[in-house]
Amino acid sequence: MVKVTPKILEERLKVLLDDGIPGDLIEKIREKVKDVDLEEEQLEYLLNKVFINYNNSLMEANEPCGTVAAQSIGEPGTQMTLRTFHYAGVEEFSVTQGLPRLIEIVDARRFPSTPQMTIYLEEPYNKTEEEAIKVHNRIEQIRIEQITHDVDLDFVNWQIHINLIPEICEKKGIEIEQIPEILKRYKKKGTIKREGNTIIIDPGIEDLQSLQKLREKILKKVVKGIRGVKRGLLTPSDNNEEWVIKTEGTNMQGVIQIDGVDTTRTVSNHIHEIEKLYGIEAARKMIITEAQKVLEQQGLDVDLRHLLILSDLMCHTGSIQSIGRHGISGSKSSVFARAAFEVTVNQLLDAGLYGEEERLLGIPENVIIGQVIPIGTGRTSIMFDLDRNLEILKKKGKN
Amino acid sequence: MTKKRIDVLLHKFVPQHVLLTKEESQKLLQKYRIDVNDLPQMFEKDPVAIAIGAKEGDIVKIVRKSNTTVKFVDYYRYVKKEKV
Numbered sequence: 001m002v003k004v005t006p007k008i009l010e011e012r013l014k015v016l017l018d019d020g021i022p023g024d025l026i027e028k029i030r031e032k033v034k035d036v037d038l039e040e041e042q043l044e045y046l047l048n049k050v051f052i053n054y055n056n057s058l059m060e061a062n063e064p065c066g067t068v069a070a071q072s073i074g075e076p077g078t079q080m081t082l083r084t085f086h087y088a089g090v091e092e093f094s095v096t097q098g099l100p101r102l103i104e105i106v107d108a109r110r111f112p113s114t115p116q117m118t119i120y121l122e123e124p125y126n127k128t129e130e131e132a133i134k135v136h137n138r139i140e141q142i143r144i145e146q147i148t149h150d151v152d153l154d155f156v157n158w159q160i161h162i163n164l165i166p167e168i169c170e171k172k173g174i175e176i177e178q179i180p181e182i183l184k185r186y187k188k189k190g191t192i193k194r195e196g197n198t199i200i201i202d203p204g205i206e207d208l209q210s211l212q213k214l215r216e217k218i219l220k221k222v223v224k225g226i227r228g229v230k231r232g233l234l235t236p237s238d239n240n241e242e243w244v245i246k247t248e249g250t251n252m253q254g255v256i257q258i259d260g261v262d263t264t265r266t267v268s269n270h271i272h273e274i275e276k277l278y279g280i281e282a283a284r285k286m287i288i289t290e291a292q293k294v295l296e297q298q299g300l301d302v303d304l305r306h307l308l309i310l311s312d313l314m315c316h317t318g319s320i321q322s323i324g325r326h327g328i329s330g331s332k333s334s335v336f337a338r339a340a341f342e343v344t345v346n347q348l349l350d351a352g353l354y355g356e357e358e359r360l361l362g363i364p365e366n367v368i369i370g371q372v373i374p375i376g377t378g379r380t381s382i383m384f385d386l387d388r389n390l391e392i393l394k395k396k397g398k399n
Numbered sequence: 400m401t402k403k404r405i406d407v408l409l410h411k412f413v414p415q416h417v418l419l420t421k422e423e424s425q426k427l428l429q430k431y432r433i434d435v436n437d438l439p440q441m442f443e444k445d446p447v448a449i450a451i452g453a454k455e456g457d458i459v460k461i462v463r464k465s466n467t468t469v470k471f472v473d474y475y476r477y478v479k480k481e482k483v
Binding site for chain 2: 022024256263264265267274276277278279280281282285286304305308312315316317318319
């Protein structure tokens, strides 16, 4: 009975490494084994078991992992009911969930139907609600229409009167003095001044329609906050360790400029926005995260690897491609595959017109013509070694 | 208000990107016996490509954290100009 020394352990582990076992796994074994008193035979048994189990867990060669991934995501998709949980109360907003959201993701829609951001804050803003509100007030978009009773048109003097509500202005951290400066582009050739809690604009226009149009523009003018960030909600994070801001509406570009925002953790659910700001790898991570959210919320358990293939495929060309006919399915080289997918007649007509060639290398086209499909066993073929054969024949001829 | 420059490489969703040298690129292509166009791609104007100074023709190694297998998985992207 030979005791295992560190030297023997390293020797054996090196053999395992050379045999193709990943370094991580070897590290785990080393950690577990190094402080245990083992006999050589026991170590041998252990390492053999590891080797066998590892290789058994690997995917077989030519396994149609794409097809399996598609089915593994699609099948639970049929289980997804259209139930969306409506968040109760005024304080939370509804987000697209379930099947509609999954479709949004897979179709690589330019804009999600419920854009939302989760803004993480830097210390010390994330520790207390008071501090967090400070950042919140810098972000939440406030329009004139939210801080006035009404905006009146004075037809006698051709003026616009904006009656501000001081309580709301104070709550949102808006200084009434600054409003004239913010609105100065609307004074056109005229004047703008403040009288108490009212702002009076005299734009020098004497036309009713123009005045009304101007009024509409003024109502919509953003006086504070980041454009696009409609509502902010202060909430404790999932693990209850800090305050985060959830918003309705996204503007990552704008929000990361704000002091107090943690730019390394803040995300939105707007995948294209993330792609533009942080690159294709981040977008890929987003696709996976968002898809996981959908499936988890519906109570479906889809293995991560199927989503990994999906997102890798969508991000393959450097920007996000949708799965449908405007994206990946539409860029297949096989005419039959495209025709079998959507817009059949157009594909066939164009193919004939441009003299396209069908090489029958993929799955749908081989199914259509009834040939063995290039999956698993079907991906192997027989090769004939002509030179060797001639050698053998020559030898036979000599006899 | 001047625009704050943020470092895209610091965001939690952005994995480590490494620009490969010409020799490393060659070794990679030889190891897998592939041509440069067989690799997945990324654009020259990708925010991370800009951050690490990758130009068309370069190969970028991306070290992703993995939850399904070993700790880190290498992924490679070939840098190309975006076709308008």
